[in-house]
Amino acid sequence: MRKAAKRTKRLLRRFWRGLREWCGDAAYETYLRSNASRVSSCRTLTQAEFYVDQLNRRYSRPNRCC
Amino acid sequence: MKRILTTLAWLAVALLGAGALGAIAIHRGEPLNAMWFVIAALCCYLVAFRLYSAFVAAKVLALDDTRATPAERHDDGRDFVPTNKWVLFGHHFAAIAGPGPLVGPTLAAQFGYLPGTLWLIAGAAFGGCVQDFVILFCSIRRDGKSLGQMAREEVSKRGGIIAQLAVLAIVIILLGVIALVVVNALKASPWATFTISMTLPIALLLGVYLRFLRPGKVVEASIIGLTLVLFVVVAGRWVAESPSWSHVFTLGGVSLAIAIIVYGFIASVLPVWLLLAPRDYLIAFIKAGAIFSLAAGILFVRPDVLMPPLTRFIDGTGPVFAGKIFPFCFITIACGAVSGFHSLISSGTTPKMILRESQARFIGYGAMLLESFVGVMAMVAACAMTPGVYFAINSPAGIVGSTPDAVAAMTTSWGYPLSGQTMVDMAHAVGEQTLLNRTGGAPSLAVGMAQIFSSTIGGGRLLGIWYHFAIMFEALFVLTVLDAGTRVGRFMIHEMGGRIWKPLARTNWLPAVLLCSALIVGAWGYFLYQGVIDPLGGINSLWPLFGIANQLLAAVALVVATTILMKMGCLRWIWVTVIPMVALIIITLTSSYQKILSPNPRIGFLSNTKALAAQIASGAIPAAKVTETRRLMFNLRLDAVVTSVLVVMIVLLILEALVQWYGILSRRSEAVLHESPYIATRWAKDFAGAGHGVAVGDAIGDD
Numbered sequence: 001m002r003k004a005a006k007r008t009k010r011l012l013r014r015f016w017r018g019l020r021e022w023c024g025d026a027a028y029e030t031y032l033r034s035n036a037s038r039v040s041s042c043r044t045l046t047q048a049e050f051y052v053d054q055l056n057r058r059y060s061r062p063n064r065c066c
Numbered sequence: 067m068k069r070i071l072t073t074l075a076w077l078a079v080a081l082l083g084a085g086a087l088g089a090i091a092i093h094r095g096e097p098l099n100a101m102w103f104v105i106a107a108l109c110c111y112l113v114a115f116r117l118y119s120a121f122v123a124a125k126v127l128a129l130d131d132t133r134a135t136p137a138e139r140h141d142d143g144r145d146f147v148p149t150n151k152w153v154l155f156g157h158h159f160a161a162i163a164g165p166g167p168l169v170g171p172t173l174a175a176q177f178g179y180l181p182g183t184l185w186l187i188a189g190a191a192f193g194g195c196v197q198d199f200v201i202l203f204c205s206i207r208r209d210g211k212s213l214g215q216m217a218r219e220e221v222s223k224r225g226g227i228i229a230q231l232a233v234l235a236i237v238i239i240l241l242g243v244i245a246l247v248v249v250n251a252l253k254a255s256p257w258a259t260f261t262i263s264m265t266l267p268i269a270l271l272l273g274v275y276l277r278f279l280r281p282g283k284v285v286e287a288s289i290i291g292l293t294l295v296l297f298v299v300v301a302g303r304w305v306a307e308s309p310s311w312s313h314v315f316t317l318g319g320v321s322l323a324i325a326i327i328v329y330g331f332i333a334s335v336l337p338v339w340l341l342l343a344p345r346d347y348l349i350a351f352i353k354a355g356a357i358f359s360l361a362a363g364i365l366f367v368r369p370d371v372l373m374p375p376l377t378r379f380i381d382g383t384g385p386v387f388a389g390k391i392f393p394f395c396f397i398t399i400a401c402g403a404v405s406g407f408h409s410l411i412s413s414g415t416t417p418k419m420i421l422r423e424s425q426a427r428f429i430g431y432g433a434m435l436l437e438s439f440v441g442v443m444a445m446v447a448a449c450a451m452t453p454g455v456y457f458a459i460n461s462p463a464g465i466v467g468s469t470p471d472a473v474a475a476m477t478t479s480w481g482y483p484l485s486g487q488t489m490v491d492m493a494h495a496v497g498e499q500t501l502l503n504r505t506g507g508a509p510s511l512a513v514g515m516a517q518i519f520s521s522t523i524g525g526g527r528l529l530g531i532w533y534h535f536a537i538m539f540e541a542l543f544v545l546t547v548l549d550a551g552t553r554v555g556r557f558m559i560h561e562m563g564g565r566i567w568k569p570l571a572r573t574n575w576l577p578a579v580l581l582c583s584a585l586i587v588g589a590w591g592y593f594l595y596q597g598v599i600d601p602l603g604g605i606n607s608l609w610p611l612f613g614i615a616n617q618l619l620a621a622v623a624l625v626v627a628t629t630i631l632m633k634m635g636c637l638r639w640i641w642v643t644v645i646p647m648v649a650l651i652i653i654t655l656t657s658s659y660q661k662i663l664s665p666n667p668r669i670g671f672l673s674n675t676k677a678l679a680a681q682i683a684s685g686a687i688p689a690a691k692v693t694e695t696r697r698l699m700f701n702l703r704l705d706a707v708v709t710s711v712l713v714v715m716i717v718l719l720i721l722e723a724l725v726q727w728y729g730i731l732s733r734r735s736e737a738v739l740h741e742s743p744y745i746a747t748r749w750a751k752d753f754a755g756a757g758h759g760v761a762v763g764d765a766i767g768d769d
Contacts, residue, residue: 008323018152018156020147030143030147038279062411065410
């Protein structure tokens with residue numbers, strides 16, 4: 001029973017993490033984890049800066065289909 | 067032993083699929099249950115994915131998991147982001163699934179359920195999925211380059227320009243046509259118009275919330291937005307029932323068209339974070355929820371499919387759009403089976419986020435299979451309606467009349483019995499003034515979805531709410547494509563215009579922004595206006611034009627893919643892309659020829675122009691309508707010119723490719739591939755086995 005609860009909890013955590021990544025909620029965390037922010041000499045963007053920068057990039061190329 | 071059991075299981079799936087397909091194909095008489103469609107589609111998809119996509123991955127593309135993908139090589143946390151394959155599948159599917167697979171099959175249902183369903187399944191398995199998968203692979207091997215860049219490098223410079231022009235052409239036509247679908251769904255519907263207009267302030271509110279109050283907290287904002295949207299769907303009934311407010315939100319076609327054109331311009335000019343992105347967040351969860359609910363509803367209700375397998379309109383005299391099954395069924399279904407636009411996504415964001423090459427099969431091929439399944443669901447929802455009701459909703463007033471009795475008499479005369487009172491009662495039940503002459507597919511799909519949803523939850527009492535939920539879903543879906551597409555089109559014009567006059571390339575210089583936005587909005591807005599004033603409802607002319615443009619882009623993508631495979635030395639398996647490419651070229655050219663030169667005025671643009679000119683000359687058209695008719699004639703000529711330009715583009719690209727192929731096959735020219743150099747992945751060992759020790763792989767939860 002406890003094993004099943006543990007497994008369910010793990011599955012739900014995974015689902016939640018996937019959902020946040022899918023909708024863009026975890027994008028800033030991903031950016032902070034990326035090589036660019038760790039290694040690059042450029043200043044790391046704040047969450048608000050990153051949010052606007054990411055949207056400008058996303059909506060300057062085809063990102064929705066017919 | 068395990069191997070034998072697995073083989074037997076797959077054999078059972080294949081036999082079940084073949085049996086269900088056979089039942090759909092040869093069944094006559096009593097209505098067929100929708101479960102047959104679900105079983106046939108799912109079994110065919112499983113077999114296609116297990117066998118055909120595996121064959122393409124192993125034999126044709128020889129996917130190599132030891133090779134570092136662009137996401138690993140350039141990991142910058144912005145464009146190049148290593149992403150879990152399930153999350154990326156969701157991203158890719160959300161990007162490729164637009165209103166096309168919902169609207170196209172609904173329109174194609176006028177031929178009956180059989181031709182559309184077969185093409186949705188076979189076209190996707192052997193055409194659409196292959197195109198998406200191969201282009202995704204090609205782009206991964208080229209650092210995520212776009213289709214245009216690959217065409218320029220692998221085919222020729224001219225090929226690249228043609229691909230770029232084709233993309234711009236399809237964007238313009240696509241936006242005009244889908245905007246027309248929204249206009250026809252909202253026309254004279256205060257409930258739906260109120261709901262959709264209210265999503266604008268909701269999106270602005272979310273924009274401010276996400277920008278200043280809680281930057282990037284998309285889940286929170288989506289929950290707030292979703293709650294508000296559901297509230298305005300319900301509140302729409304109060305507006306529709308209030309005489310004064312109902313009057314404010316009851317708009318005609320031209321007013322709605324102007325409103326949508328103004329919206330497109332504003333969305334293109336305003337900062338992305340304020341309107342465009344939050345609207346996108348609004349629809350993301352609604353889209354996933356509505357598609358999932360439709361599939362679940364069909365499985366739960368298991369409706370009977372009342373439309374016959376083939377209708378009398380296979381002879382080309384259909385009221386929804388004119389033309390025979392070949393080529394118009396293929397052109398009309400478009401995105402649900404093969405979509406050229408997908409090649410832009412497969413060579414855009416997705417290749418920059420994929421972890422390893424082998425995942426291209428699951429994401430490229432698999433996501434398109436799911437889109438095809440959405441198309442089959444839409445076909446079922448449309449065909450579960452009484453055929454008479456389907457034709458009454460989707461036929462223009464110019465063909466069936468505009469009063470319930472006239473429409474009922476006409477559909478009954480076609481052999482699809484209907485009483486005028488049925489349409490009056492149905493309109494009343496869904497909270498609309500009328501459901502007649504709602505061309506474009508969206509209202510009939512909404513009726514089909516509402517019937518399925520209300521059979522699951524709420525019964526007849528909630529039919530109106532479900533109908534307007536479905537209309538809201540479709541219209542939001544379309545408007546998201548419209549505003550995002552307008553902005554992308556604006557950037558294309560910046561890029562092309564910058565070659566003529568450099569300041570035009572500056573995407574943050576206000577005069578350039580205003581000019582480029584006006585150009586792109588003016589271009590698709592003209593097609594929209596043309597459709598709105600068309601007495602045949604616009605869809606008859608414009609949807610085939612959109613289908614031709616879309617399939618042309620798919621042919622362009624397959625020409626590029628074939629050239630790359632040839633350069634890779636895959637001659638033995640080249641038919642994998644050549645067969646769908648040839649099929650699409652034949653379909654595109656035949657439909658273009660018929661749309662331009664058919665002597666039937668309902669099909670051919672030019673013969674329609676001649677017929678109208680003859681009517682003016684004979685005085686059959688009242689003097690007050692002569693100017694309007696002359697404008698219609700101009701629009702028809704314009705459509706003929708646009709179609710001709712599309713044909714010239716595909717023919718030129720084929721010629722460019724043929725020269726290239728002749729050179730390679732005759733060994734007169736060297737086959738130079740423009741792949742990125744091989745770099746071994748740091749993750750190969752873990753990804754080949756079952757380990758999860760690598761930091762990135764573990765962090766993203768890759769399985």
